[in-house]
Amino acid sequence: MNRFMEVLENVLMPVADKLNNNRYLTALRNGFMVALPLIIFGSIFVVIANLPFLDRLLGEEGYATYQNALGPASAATLSIMGLFVIIGIGYKMVEQRGGEAIYGGVVAIASFLVLTPQVVEDVSGGIPTSVLGAQGMFLGIFTAFFAAEIYQYFVKRNWTIKMPSGVPSAVSRSFSALIPITMTLTIFLAVRIIFSYTSFETVQNFIYTIIQEPLTVLGSGLPATIIAVLLIQVFWFFGLHGQIIINSVFDPIWYALNDQNLAAFQAGAELPNIVTKQFIDTFIVGIGGSGMTLAVVIGIFVIGKSRQLKELGKLGGPAGIFNVNEPIIFGLPIIMNPLVIIPWLLAPVIVALVTYFSMATGIVPKPAGVIVPWTTPPFLSGILATGNNIMGGVLQLFNMLIVFIIWWPFLKIMDKQYYENENKAA
Amino acid sequence: MMKILLACSAGMSTSLLVSKMEEEAKTRGISVDIWAVAQDKAPSEMEHADVLLIGPQMRFLKKKFEKRAEEVGIQLDVIDPIAYGRIDGKAVLDRALSLSGE
Numbered sequence: 114m115n116r117f118m119e120v121l122e123n124v125l126m127p128v129a130d131k132l133n134n135n136r137y138l139t140a141l142r143n144g145f146m147v148a149l150p151l152i153i154f155g156s157i158f159v160v161i162a163n164l165p166f167l168d169r170l171l172g173e174e175g176y177a178t179y180q181n182a183l184g185p186a187s188a189a190t191l192s193i194m195g196l197f198v199i200i201g202i203g204y205k206m207v208e209q210r211g212g213e214a215i216y217g218g219v220v221a222i223a224s225f226l227v228l229t230p231q232v233v234e235d236v237s238g239g240i241p242t243s244v245l246g247a248q249g250m251f252l253g254i255f256t257a258f259f260a261a262e263i264y265q266y267f268v269k270r271n272w273t274i275k276m277p278s279g280v281p282s283a284v285s286r287s288f289s290a291l292i293p294i295t296m297t298l299t300i301f302l303a304v305r306i307i308f309s310y311t312s313f314e315t316v317q318n319f320i321y322t323i324i325q326e327p328l329t330v331l332g333s334g335l336p337a338t339i340i341a342v343l344l345i346q347v348f349w350f351f352g353l354h355g356q357i358i359i360n361s362v363f364d365p366i367w368y369a370l371n372d373q374n375l376a377a378f379q380a381g382a383e384l385p386n387i388v389t390k391q392f393i394d395t396f397i398v399g400i401g402g403s404g405m406t407l408a409v410v411i412g413i414f415v416i417g418k419s420r421q422l423k424e425l426g427k428l429g430g431p432a433g434i435f436n437v438n439e440p441i442i443f444g445l446p447i448i449m450n451p452l453v454i455i456p457w458l459l460a461p462v463i464v465a466l467v468t469y470f471s472m473a474t475g476i477v478p479k480p481a482g483v484i485v486p487w488t489t490p491p492f493l494s495g496i497l498a499t500g501n502n503i504m505g506g507v508l509q510l511f512n513m514l515i516v517f518i519i520w521w522p523f524l525k526i527m528d529k530q531y532y533e534n535e536n537k538a539a
Numbered sequence: 540m541m542k543i544l545l546a547c548s549a550g551m552s553t554s555l556l557v558s559k560m561e562e563e564a565k566t567r568g569i570s571v572d573i574w575a576v577a578q579d580k581a582p583s584e585m586e587h588a589d590v591l592l593i594g595p596q597m598r599f600l601k602k603k604f605e606k607r608a609e610e611v612g613i614q615l616d617v618i619d620p621i622a623y624g625r626i627d628g629k630a631v632l633d634r635a636l637s638l639s640g641e
Contacts, residue, residue, distance in 0.1 A: 129599040143579045352620055354596040357548045357578075428626055432555055439552035439596065443624030488551070 122351050129353045137258055138361040140205040144257070145364055147201030148194050149484075155191025156483035156497075158183050159375070163481075165501050191375060191484070193245035194368070199225050199253040206261030212268060216290045217261045223294075224260035224301040225253055228316045244317055247372030251325040252317055254365055260297055267293035325369065332366035333388045335469055342397060342461050349403050350457060352448035356403060367393060375482025378500055384479040387472045391480035395498040395505070396468040397461055400491045400513055402438025404457055405464065407491060408516035409441060412524045419531035422524075435488045445527075452527055460519045464512045477504045543573045543635045545618075546581040546604075547594030556618075559628025560635075571632075582607045590635045591615035595623050614638040 132138055162183040168176040190197075203221025208214035226240065229249070233239035243249070268289075304316060313319040331337050341363055345355035360367075367390040374384045401407025410433045413426040422445075429440035447453050471477045481500030489497065491513070492506040499505030543560070545553035553575035564571040576584050578597055585591055585607055591614070593601060598617040608615045616638055622630035 126599060130602065133599050134603050139579075146577075146579060349596070352595050353599060354548050357597075425624075432552070435551075437551045437555070439547070439594065440555065440624055440626055443595065443620045444626075446620070446624055448620060 125348060125351050125353060129348065129358050132358050132361055136206070136209055140202050140209065140258070140261075141254060141365070142357070142361045143205040144198050144201030144203075145368070147204065148197035151190040151197050152194050152484045153486055155187035155189070155194075156485065158186035159191065159379070159481070159483045160497055160501060162187070163378075163500055187375075187379070188242070191482075192372070192379075193242050194372065195247075195249050195253045196222065196245045198250070199257045202254060202257035203261045206258065207265060210265055212265060213290065216294065217264060220264045220294050220297050221257035221260045223298055225249075225256045227298055227301040228252065228256060228305050230315050230317065243376075246376065247369040248321060248325075249317060250365055250369045250372070251328070252320040255320065256301070260301065263297045263300060264293045267296045329366050329369050332363065333370050333386050335388075335466075338388045338393075338469075339462055339465055342393070342465050343458060345398070345403055346458050346461055349442060350448060350454065352443065356398060363393075364390070371480065371482050371484065373482070374480055378481040384481070387469055387479050389480045389482070391483070391485060391498040392468065392472075394487055395480070395485055395494045396508060396512060397465055399436050399485075399487060399489070399494050400509055400516070401433040402436045402441070404438070404442075404447065404461060405512065405516045406438040406441045406447075407433045407436075408460075408513040409445070409520055409524065411513070412517055412520050413528075416521070416524050416528050419528050420535055421531045422528050434490050436490075437488070453523055456516075456520045456523050460516045463519065464515055467515060468508060468512065471508055477508045478502045540570045540572055541636070541639060542587060542589045543571060543632075544581070544584055544588035544591045545573065545575040545594070546578050546584075546591060546600075547575070547597055548578055550575040550577040550580070552596075552623075553592075553594050555626050556623070556628060556631055559626050560632045561628075563628040563632045569636075585613060586611045588613055590638050592631065592635060592638075593617045595620040 162180050167179065171179055199221050200218040204214045204218035206221075207217025229240060229244050231237060231240055233241045245253075308314065308316045308319060311319070313322065341359055345359050348355035348358050367388070370386040371389040371391060374386050374389055377384050397405070401410065406429070410426055410430045413422045414430075417423045417426060425441065425444045429438065429444060432438065432440060442448060445453065447457055468477075472479050478499045480498050483497060483500065485494045485497045491509045495505035495507070495509035496503055497505070545556060547553040557573050557575050560573050561571065564573075574584075578600055581591065581593075581600075581604060585604070591604060591608060593604065593615065595617055601615070601617055604615055616634060618631055619634070621627075622634075
């Protein structure tokens with residue numbers, strides 16, 4: 114067993130290393146971090162705008178006025194999150210190389226706008242907000258990568274206009290970006306023109322049809338989701354931060370699915386997706402942290418006779434309520450512990466299946482597309498994620514019960530071992 | 540005054556350690572400044588620190604941080620997983636002190 118673990122660890126470490134130190138994935142992850150405060154701001158107002166019972170309290174007309182008044186909060190942030198992600202990625206890409214980062218952000222968004230059809234329902238002079246939301250997410254990410262790379266390339270070639278030494282440095286800096294930005298945007302303009310002669314007409318269409326749609330369809334399916342969930346657990350089993358590694362690959366897909374749901378939720382239409390960012394974050398990871406260890410903490414309080422487990426419960430419990438579970442993962446321990454590998458891998462898969470089917474059958478509403486901060490305690494986070502529906506919280510409690518039952522026999526064995534060891538030592 | 544920087548994915552779980560380490564330093568009468576940050580902030584925070592300790596779940600970042608640590612001339616290490624699980628402020632403070640050679 115030890116030998117097997119060693120071999121696996123030797124495989125996983127380089128994967129984690131590659132995924133996390135890859136410059137594009139790092140920029141992607143950190144770019145999303147830039148957008149996160151805005152996304153959460155928008156989410157808060159979606160929640161407030163859709164509080165339960167308000168429609169009855171205010172009357173139909175009053176409720177519509179209320180929703181219209183709060184609408185811009187999410188329309189300006191959450192619904193067009195692609196805009197901020199693009200700026201964030203462009204910024205981080207250039208920052209990594211030690212360049213003038215703000216130009217990276219600017220050149221990324223400008224390149225994206227160059228590619229964007231500026232026509233809304235046959236009226237020119239407008240930028241459709243839909244391309245800045247879910248629909249344009251993938252094109253935005255690729256554009257930010259390419260724009261920042263091309264910009265950097267020309268900065269490195271040093272095709273800059275050199276100023277005499279007496280010129281203030283801010284002035285010469287603004288000129289130093291001139292040629293790289295001009296070259297970058299010209300290339301993107303050429304790309305746009307080339308695509309206008311193809312059957313796709315726009316780059317938007319091309320990326321959406323060729324890449325985004327197939328990937329999101331794949332990512333919204335149960336098999337890909339189970340694989341992602343299992344990978345998160347396997348990485349954590351070796352003490353490597355599973356979500357941060359897997360999210361850097363899946364986040365664009367999960368956020369795009371989330372945004373589709375948000376648009377439908379706000380339009381009062383049927384929600385299209387079950388698997389979204391919040392499906393993973395709220396119903397699978399967000400019940401005490403990866404592996405839903407809040408149920409394990411409860412198990413420790415119920416079963417624990419050994420001093421070791423009792424101490425651990427006290428250490429890990431309060432943090433667990435806010436979905437921080439490193440004390441449990443390293444303290445139980447879960448890492449490299451053959452005894453817990455079965456519940457550790459099995460529970461999240463069962464919970465993913467239960468969550469999926471309870472949403473597919475309509476017992477629990479699908480995620481409404483709001484982004485709930487991951488430190489929100491379970492029950493509350495479930496209610497918020499489903500658009501203020503109590504069933505979201507109930508499903509989380511049910512999921513906890515499942516985890517609790519699966520863990521029960523294994524916790525019992527572990528507690529007994531610790532208890533006997535402690536008595537022997539005493 | 541010794542300055543100890545802790546880094547993990549979001550600076551959450553390492554912040555649990557911060558208060559435990561501060562308590563331990565206080566009982567020993569050592570003057571320390573300890574703070575926890577998310578991993579993406581670590582490279583820029585490193586220049587204000589004497590020592591960087593990385594959460595074991597982020598140990599795959601050690602190689603990347605080593606380059607930066609060399610530039611700003613500080614020592615770094617990954618926190619022992621057992622000490623991390625126990626939120627053992629004493630053991631982690633000891634490691635930080637021995638790293639900085641004090």
